[in-house]
Amino acid sequence: MVNTIKQISPKLQNSSHTSLIHFLSFSAKLFTMPPPMASSTPTRYYIPSSKPSHPSSQTPLSKPSKPSPKLISSSSSPCPSPSLSSSTSASSSHGRSPVLGPEFRRSRSTRVISKRNTTSPKPPNLTSRPASPASRDCLAAITRSSDATTVNTLRSFHPRLSIPEDYCSILHELGDREKSPFKASEIYNFSMPLMRNLTEKGKLLTAAISSFGKMGSHDLARNVFDKGLSDGYGNTVYAFSALISAYARNGMSSEALVVFETMKGRGLRPNNVSYNAVIDACGKGGVDPIISMALFREMLGVGLLPDRKTFNSLLAGFSRVGHLDNARMLFDEMIFSGIGPDIYTYNTFIDAVCKCGNMELAVQVVSEMPAKGVHPNVVTYSTVIDGYSKLGRFDEALNLYEEMRSRGIQLDRVCYNTLLSIYVKTGKYEEIAKVCNEMEVMGIEKDTVTYNSLINGYGKQGKFDVVSRLIQEMRERKVPPSVLTYSTLIDIYSKAGMYGDAANMFLEFRESGLKADVVLYSSFIDTLSKNGLVEFAVWLLNEMVKMGIKPNVVTYNAVIDAFGKSRISVEEDGVQQDSGDPESCGGQIVKAFGQLARGIGRPVADETKRSEELLCILDLFQKMIQQGVKPNVVTFSAILNACSRCNSFEDAKLLLEQLRLFDDFVYGVTHGLLMGCNDVWIQARSLFDELRRMDQPTSSAFYNALTDVLWHFGQRLGAQKVVLEGVHRQVWENTCSEFSLDLHLMSSGAAQAMVHAWLLSIRSVVFAGRKLPEFVSILTGWGKHSKIVGASTLRRVIEALLNTIGAPFQLERYNIGRFVSPGAVVSAWLMESGTINILLLHDSRSSDPLIPANLLPRLQALQL
């Protein structure tokens, strides 16, 4: 058996392009074979998995109720049998090509993958460590009282505590409850001398490593581990496994892998816990799941039986990178192999489904849980609520929250934070206050996440007095700020143009000793980009790489957005020398804030410079790919916006042609539309369909950018068709009623194309003999959604358009964001013989056969 594996393995290694699915199905086959140790006693564990489907998957699907999906039907009748395999494959896009990856749809979370969850206390672990009454009392006394009394408490309990069990148990439990490692250190130092031999010392060591790991103090875990090794009681599978797990919790996958290899080098044989921990570390650290699968195979090869935790960790790895198909295969594999999914399995899988934006499937999976004897808990609900919230479907999210309440499920801190983030996003301040009160009443203290969320919400609304109060409260309650607290503060101050405050916050951050991360730098880069300091933005991008901070897709998108916006800086001293040194880089950042505070300089007018900038995007795009950062739909929008800012059609065309080499589908469609190829529309529609599962701001940004570039380069009919596709897919909220047009969420190109389409549709109403209402109106807003508040760019563009085409609209006297016209006046204008030709749009480049002129107005009006 082992030989078989050795024979097959090299083949796999050689074919570097082996798809994950093949890899997985290979492993699945492997999994169906008994491992060497168990070959004589085959268990039901190894059921062949090559059957097409298991019986229950043939049951018809239950359709989730539409307007307010309930996770669990309130009727007592049994839920329809699970049908996950059939339902997921039905909703995936197999067989259609080309298909966009989850990255392009921006469905992956861009958050740092590793995330500690040190703040919500877990329920005590009753199954594995039955604590003695004395150790329970001692633990309670220690957690209740101050740091300084820990040793005294231990002394008083000492006669009643067993060695080593009670001391180990106290350490373990403390890891679940405390954030600060101080008490754990005190306990460890007090009790180590009490241990009577190397075995007892080793047990205490393992407990300490585990405890420190849970608190996020991986460095302390490492210190005691090293001491244990040198003192002769650390060379155990337990200590090594505990250290791997400590690294896993902190997202330090490479360290975990090194420790894992080291233990093998020292002649220790990793057990199930070791493998599970290292696989878990890979998942949390964002390591390619191919590595986790290799470890899984290795585990089988040495005769270890994977258990539920192994599968759950593997599943989490696939879920995190958005490989929903592989996650599903693993999920099915679990069922086949007799390891039933548990609440962790379901919650992990549901999270993966939510992250792909497939809420209908998520709701369905939840509804199938009770039939499997697994009941949705607060985590399940929080996951689905957050899934809706991320798509901007706040009503559905809040409905679920009500459902959870009515089912008597207690909210915990994470759930409260999820709820708060919804109210923050929707700006419901009374509700925020209510939730905060309720948390107090329930004895759930605000943590760093809560404060970050609140600071962000109030900061975005410009309520800086509240922000200051929150910062004060954090200090008073000793809630430690994280890098994110500082990034958030620096970002909201920068966006509000309060560069002095931003600079001060940055200085405070540097004194805090926290490590800068990709979010902090991306936020700086965004500020620089938005203000036209392009060279500085690119410089900072290079600096962060030198300092070992890996840019992500957000960072690149922010830089790309800068191209074509460059301005001559006030000081004219250009970009600084290269350094890679945090100190001098920090100095430059402070200097940049100073410059921004003094004014942003004048735009670079030179057209050749703009063209050069456009082609820089290509370099950046290549760099992204090289670094393994996958461009997404926002990248696409940013590139198109840069094209719209450039006047050279040739350069834009060249750029798109080059980008087609990376992604022929997405950039091919754009290129085709720009060139006026009629054939490309079939592909274009399938692209629009693929992008359905985006949140509204992202999808409207996509349609806005695409229409803008087409309009900008004279493809006005094409632009109009794209806008109408968007309207059909309800990309913009309440865009269009018959006699009132709302353009305030549209870009200038989209809005102009839309005005033409709307007027044509009114024209057909008039020609059908219907009377127009007293007034018809066009709403542009007055700059609320513009990047520069009050700039009213859209209003001015529409005003100019209406003047050019001679449409008889006037600005309303008391609402400068609204153009109106008496129905009769518009009607008369539309009846004029020349109007139709003004309203019809044309492409400057076209491969279309000529459509008879008298057919065009009807065709265009029909599309609305």
Added chain:
DNA sequence: GTAGGGTTAG
């Protein structure tokens, strides 16, 4: 030794 929440691009 396993699950959910907060930040940055649009």
